């Protein structure tokens with residue numbers, strides 16, 4: 001394995017080293033981000049980036065694929081074991097690509113998709129305006145109950161009866177509660193629709209058994225591999241044998257060409273790590289840390305969408321407690337002190353989605369650094385201090401110091417990791 005991945009180009013090396021240092025010296029609270037291990041980084045930076053391997057292991061369109069086959073077989077075996085699935089396709093370039101392939105596998109152009117409203121926590125690839133999905137399918141949405149912030153499955157059922165969809169999408173980007181996959185499946189069965197469960201966010205929690213699994217319930221389960229599962233950037237689809245051929249054909253040639261084999265190697269490395277019992281402990285701590293964060297923000301007088309969390313993030317709703325604070329402002333104020341979170345729309349949002357009335361704060365990345373509940377409470381206090389007084393320079397100075405202390409106490413990578421600027 002290469003031990004020195006120094007880019008030869010000084011300008012590029014400088015930017016990459018600066019990014020590594022940014023990750024070391026700030027705290028990522030973006031719920032969809034994580035820090036991959038050195039093994040995953042190296043696999044993704046490997047010579048496999050050179051190899052064309054269109055097709056499936058053992059049935060490729062090009063010669064010279066024997067080692068690519070071995071890598072992909074490892075990733076597939078580990079994915080099927082992790083998720084208890086009969087079939088896995090690890091070639092999707094991203095979660096969005098996995099969803100496009102899922103639609104391609106199950107639907108005809110013009111078919112009806114029913115998915116969650118984006119401002120309620122849905123994802124672009126579930127058919128928001130300006131996407132191919134919206135152009136090629138008839139997309140309708142369901143929502144959460146605006147009073148409770150929770151999915152109302154009876155309302156979903158009523159909406160499904162109204163829309164008569166060919167496909168229902170479950171699984172979300174900013175829904176802080178567990179999803180009842182069986183209940184969504186019952187709705188899909190009632191209207192004779194397919195059900196795609198998109199576990200992009202909760203992939204690691206599902207793999208570790210700290211969130212219920214839709215595998216064996218929904219027709220297809222799609223996901224990204226770089227969020228809670230920590231297996232490097234990419235996507236995947238897992239399903240039962242009955243959909244295996246349709247999924248493989250939908251991924252290639254349906255929606256993609258050659259797989260990014262270096263990223264498939266990253267998935268093999270990350271899935272291998274996720275099979276280790278230590279990963280279960282990690283995933284459990286991710287959720288405990290989110291709970292500790294939510295409890296402390298609640299004590300500090302903030303409102304949380306749905307009143308709390310049972311996943312890896314909280315969504316703070318400013319409308320009642322801090323009516324003048326926008327998500328955009330909150331994001332910028334937090335970033336200024338090294339707390340990297342993202343603005344978020346909240347159910348019933350009246351501001352535009354580029355402004356928003358909330359912020360989403362996630363724990364996967366800081367938990368990878370080793371944060372425990374005590375550290376989360378310290379972090380929560382810094383967040384609360386900044387949000388209560390975004391213009392107060394002395395508050396910002398204290399918060400910056402807290403971030404520096406926490407980064408030092410829970411270090412990430414080292415100066416040799418992945419990119420070494422010399």
Ligand SMILES: *Cc1c(COP(=O)(O)O)cnc(C)c1O
Pocket residue numbers: 032094095096097122123125171172173198200201223224234235
């Ligand atoms: C993050 C996410 C995806 C995948 O996004 P990519 O950036 O394309 O990997 C898909 N669905 C949901 C619900 C997500 O949150």
